[in-house]
Amino acid sequence: MISLETAVALQQAGLTWQPTLHDFFAVPNVDMDERVFVLTDMVAELTVLKGWPAITFNGAVEWSLDYILQIDAVWLPREEQLRSAVAMRTPFQLRVTPTGYACVIPVQGVEQSFGAAVAEEAYAAVLLFLLGGE
Numbered sequence: 001m002i003s004l005e006t007a008v009a010l011q012q013a014g015l016t017w018q019p020t021l022h023d024f025f026a027v028p029n030v031d032m033d034e035r036v037f038v039l040t041d042m043v044a045e046l047t048v049l050k051g052w053p054a055i056t057f058n059g060a061v062e063w064s065l066d067y068i069l070q071i072d073a074v075w076l077p078r079e080e081q082l083r084s085a086v087a088m089r090t091p092f093q094l095r096v097t098p099t100g101y102a103c104v105i106p107v108q109g110v111e112q113s114f115g116a117a118v119a120e121e122a123y124a125a126v127l128l129f130l131l132g133g134e
Contacts, residue, residue, distance in 0.1 A: 002120045004033055007074045013131035017075035024076040027068055082123035089130050094119060
């Protein structure tokens with residue numbers, strides 16, 4: 001998963017989010033930066049019932065955060081979503097390197113490499129470049 005910092009940079013660079021089921025997102029600047037949320041139609045929680053591990057299902061969770069506006073959330077795209085976003089913009093290759101991964105794209109006829117420890121961050125680096133964010 002990409003970092004919140006990278007996700008914010010992608011959002012600021014103009015990567016748009018059309019929320020779909022199972023998307024991950026964060027709610028920054030409200031003391032929950034480390035929490036990752038997922039869009040789902042059913043809440044399932046791990047708990048212990050009568051001394052046994054159990055999965056419980058709830059239709060709604062009652063807590064202090066009843067709702068947020070989409071504009072206040074930051075999308076944390078999954079690897080396949082990042083890969084698809086790159087593929088829509090340019091041909092690319094993902095290569096394994098000694099330190100992780102490199103996403104390689106053609107820039108004015110020359111290969112340009114964007115490296116990171118994980119593939120998601122390499123794809124994100126390419127998107128930031130293509131969107132003019134870095």
